[in-house]
Amino acid sequence: MSSPRRESIAELQRMRRGRPRRGWLMRSFRLQVMLLVGALLAGMLLAQGAYLNHRKGEIISDQIGQRALAVALSVASIPELIAAFDDPEPSVTIQPIAERIRRETGARYVVVGNTEGLRYSHPLPERLGKPMVGGDNDRALLHGESYVSEATGSLGEAMRGKTPVLDAEGNIIGIVSVGFMLDRVAMDVIEHTSLGWWLVALMIVLGFAGAYGLSRHLKRVILGLEPYEIARLAMEKEAILQSIHEGILAVNREGQITLVNQQARRFLGLPPVHAVVGQPVQDIVPNSRLLEVMERGEHQFDQDMWLGDHPVVVNRVPIHHAGEIEGAVATFRSRREIVELSNALNAASRDVDMLRAQAHEFSNKLYTISGMLQLGRIEDAIALIHQESAHQQAQMTFLMKHVGDPVVSGTLLGKLTRARELGVLLEIDEQSSLVEPLTVTGQEVLMTVIGNLLDNACHAALQGDRHNDEGPRVRLFFTDLGEQLLIEVEDNGPGVPHQHVEAIFQEGFSTKPGKHHGIGLALVSRLCRENGGAITLEESELGGACFIAVLDRSLCRPPSTGEDRPLQPGTIGR
Incomplete structure (x- = not known):
């Protein structure tokens, strides 16, 4: 008898000794x-x-x-x-x-x-x-x-x-x-x-x-x-x-459903329990893969899948008795909550990265200015200060003039700083504009879409095999003119191989080595579909990949309410 089973039996016996007479x-x-x-x-x-x-x-x-x-x-x-x-x-x-x-x-x-x-x-x-x-x-x-x-x-x-x-x-x-x-x-x-x-x-x-x-x-x-x-x-x-907050679905060795809890019914949109129990799982949940688990006898943990339009994380384990597989059970939890938490952590991480990058960058500038002052080159130090101030002011002025939402402005400013720290030249097209403020949902969607596309572009630009003196380069264009929101991100990286074009937006697929990849583009694709748009892949003029995301304009606030007034220029600096 295994140790966990002995411990559970001992616990039941202690409970029995302590029960009321x-x-x-x-x-x-x-x-x-x-x-x-x-x-x-x-x-x-x-x-x-x-x-x-x-x-x-x-x-x-x-x-x-x-x-x-x-x-x-x-x-x-x-x-x-x-x-x-x-x-x-x-x-x-x-x-x-x-x-x-x-x-x-x-x-x-x-x-x-x-x-x-x-x-x-x-x-x-x-x-x-x-x-x-x-x-x-x-x-x-x-x-x-x-x-x-x-x-x-x-x-x-x-x-x-x-x-x-x-x-x-x-x-x-x-x-x-x-x-x-x-x-x-x-x-x-x-x-x-x-x-x-x-x-x-x-x-x-x-x-x-x-x-x-x-x-x-x-x-x-x-x-x-x-x-x-x-x-x-x-x-x-x-x-x-x-x-419990997780959905549970169990089947017997014949593949018939023996247990389904309330959360699983909610996730799967199933009828009452009496109409489900005893039915073949393939007829009720065709993509449950529980029959595969029973056939192979293997455990599957933290598997990503979609139940309709609902992303979930699934654990599947076979049920053993006397050396035989008597059934299987699957537990799954909503990935939207995980994604929401991940987005919140990503936002905090971006803020931290931006502050760290700014601190690192300005620390180097301060050391440089300190060295110039110690060498007595005061005029050169003042010129460097004016140059840096002009560069920062130019970025701030552009964002205040062309971006009317503070969350998107902060995201772009952080990405500019992060790209500079990575050694990637991030350019924002001068024709870009996003003058209308966004709804709360629109802020989350654009922050996720722009953030993931820029991160992937910077990574691809760093992987490029260039034979000239041009360094890693990423270009961003966005606009809310017309009936939709348009976001275009291109890089001078190696591009996407033709055999991967169809699979690049599938969840879990990634051209990057290692684990925990293949989520960003799938998430962007899902957000575009859920918000009346789509994402496409084209060849970039810079030589790499060009991703074009289209979103419905309903993510912008209607201009009728008082709280929807255009953002004042001083907002970003506060």
């Missing part, structure tokens, strides 16, 4: 199972044993009756006994014959009587010549039947076989009654059925022992938890699954 019957699942299974087995065995032993007792009683009748028929067919009925004293001949047969057969009595019911034989000689007792002789004496009956005679209750005695002409001349006492019959029944009852008792004991073992096994399987604890854990698990 309940009634003994509610508390002990093992006792409940043992009593329920044991009582069920005992009831079944007792019912079956009672029925079988009852039938066995009936069979034994019937056999004893048939035995008594068979003895009576044998006695009634003895020629000497039949001939003795004509003797003056029939009992002299009949009594010895009857007693000999009684002793040999184990019967309680063998009584022979005439048609009037007077005894010719009896176990007690003093009762010879007296009437037979019981009142059950009519069927034999009057109708000539042979039968078994139960009646109370002079010796007590007995099971008796009775048959008529016939002469040579077939006339009824007497009756034979062979009896076995009912208490003896009951003792025989008990003797023959006692083993069955002992077996029933043994099986009940074994049943309770098996129920005890089953209850222990079940208790161990469910980690020592009680049913109400399992129910509570199930409800807690369901609440957790439905409340």
